[in-house]
Amino acid sequence: MNKLTIDDVSIKGKRVLTRVDFNVPLKDGVVKDDTRIRESLPTIKKIIGDGGRLILMSHLGRPKGKVAPEYSLKPVAAKLSDLIGKSVKFAEDCIGPKADSAAASLRDGEVLLLENLRFHAEEEKNDSEFSKKLAGLGDIYVNDAFGSAHRAHASTEGLTKYIKPCVAGYLMQKELKYLGNALANPKRPFVAIIGGAKISGKIDVIKNLLGKVDILLVGGGMIFTFYKAQGLNI
Template sequence: MDRLTIDDLELSGKRVLTRVDFNVPLENGAVANAARIEATLPTIEKIIGQGGRLILMSHLGRPKGEAKPELSLRPVAEKLAGLLNREVKMAPDCVGPEVEKMVAALQDGEILLLENTRFHKGETANDPEFARQLAALGEVYVNDAFGAAHRAHASTVGVAKLMKEAAAGYLLKKEVENLSKLLESAEKPYVVILGGAKVSDKLRVIHNLVTRVSA
């Protein structure tokens, strides 16, 4: 992988704005499956272990630009705190004066989870002003949200363009390398099985694979 990765960044004392994919299922106000949260732990532990001031952002569900309590990331903050055995501060929003104060108060090695980015219409619209507000929270940017990396949203594409330093986290790096192997050097014959909803999101991948796979 030729692009910058988290290992190329100086993290100590820096506000590290990190896009993760915490779009996890909730049941009765609790995380029902923590696999996506667990997948980000190597990146999170790297940042806080190096003394970075970690600011996490993610979407959850499809609130369509409205603040919906049932799609709050607060249960995710609680689950992450349990996995790390350390405090995870929860912001009341992802932008605004109160969030800025919480970010400014972060100490080295501390974690702040921003509220659902899709509570704002500017997220899915990749609104430049919304992206600017998000980007202002960090000094360096890490993208570890492979599941959302294909979307041209403010917290992915918009923020990355505004940051002086932007790099891939460990999960994104691993998934891109695995996909590259399939496209460039996989031994034949091989079969690809694609699953999940939202087939329209996978059409470009299917198109690229169809001439390479055996079945």
Template sequence: MEKKTLSDISCKGRRVLMRVDFNVPLDDQANITNDKRIVEALPSIKTIMESGGRLILMSHLGRPKGKVVPELSLTPVAKRLSELLDAPVVMAGDCIGTEAMQQALALQDGEIMLLENLRFHPEEEKNEPEFARELASMGEIYVNDAFGTAHRAHASTEGICHYVQPSVAGYLIEKELKYLGQALNAPERPFLAILGGAKISGKIDVLENLFDKVDTVLIGGAMIFTFFKAQGYNIGKSLVEEDKVELAGHLLQTARDNNIRMLLPGDVVAATEFSADAETLTVPIDGIPDNMMGLDIGPQTIDTYSREILQAKTVIWNGPMGVFEIEKFAKGTIAIAQALADATAKGTISIVGGGDSAAAVMKAGLASGITHISTGGGASLEFLEGKILPGIAALND
């Protein structure tokens, strides 16, 4: 998916509309608790400003559901961005309308403004053409650098491209396409995928798309128990998708038919309840007591999976190995993150697919040891499923 990027255009003296993902976490006092998404957009922002572009940023924040929710204003983001850039950031009172347009037209070369929350308008998520056209009228160039929303056909991601040209990718999207695309289309081998999380239903399309690409798949998270149920094991009180047991058996057979090594845990950490205070027991997968549930992969599996990771040349990871939010069930996920960082240090290309996996890597303090951590959980998942992302498909080839 070769797309035009910031490097292919000149921004000097032109109004540049850029979609960013500033959907940052806020505390009760509207203070930003993690500015990573703002920091990730800085390379594109600085390039446009330093080249003399007149930059108009647009983003959503939270889920205001088409209504003005003062607590979800982007004003704190404008303040933080101004601090990071050491430059003033004009904050618009809305994302469309006469006032916002006047502020955009008043920008000089190298200046920057931020439009108010796009999702204060229901037309944004509905991708209404008139709303997209009004957004587009503020700029002469469109740049999408919000990979986290690229899987949504919204007015600011897909609709806008019909009304402003050129429409190109920012550096962050370019980086996402480079690493995710290369892994799927021309990986260095052995190519290993690690898939975790609670449910098979959320990973079916990923598995099926990866089956003709990967050499080995490591499975973790609660979805292992649906596979084990398909094999006839007693899984105690462990989470299972009863309506997916037959499918799990089919996926195991498909892996065998395609000579794909699909590894499941050999042991698990079990507990009587989903609690930080619960007593735990490490058991082989065929030895889960009736009154217990598996909540993490066990030490034997950690050892096996770590060795597999260290032998791979390309690794994609999406989904935790256990209930990593609770410390006593986080060991498997943290150990996988450490093995991935160790492999990366030896030259492996490691890609973490956003969401919980990215959070786990951050929690373990290992982010700097990974080749690429995706900024879009849902978008990276759909990319791995082989789906077309509307916000990227709409950009100029």
């Protein structure tokens, strides 16, 4: 893969700002499925093991740009602590004095999880000032959130203008490799399955796939948009 990866940079003593996808289901303040957290463990353990000062950021749910306690990432910090066997610090905001102080106080090998990025509407708007504030927390940016990589948000695209180097984590590398192999030399018939709740974020992907696949299957909540376009009752 002709992209900078986490293996290409020196991590020790650096604040490693890492975008992960911890958008996991919660019930009564407890993580019910930790699959997405586990998927980023290789990257997390690499940074910790190399003496980096790990700052994790993620979204959770759709709080619509407002603080909503039911979408707090605090339970995720507790689950991650169990998974890696060490304390995970938690900042009650992703920017501002609380985040700045928590990031500045990190020592080599320590882990900090920031509060939900989407508690700020500026995240999804890819706001430049918000992006600068996020970028200011780190020395290195790692993107390990493949599931959110198609969104041009502040934490995935905007901040890359204000922090260097920007590199791919292990999960991102793995998924890009799988995707590249599938598109470059697919076995026929080539079937793609696209799902999710919103069609808006998938349109470009669907358009790019149409000329490559033999069959495209659409599922999830967005299927109702197709039903509506066909004049069907939903």
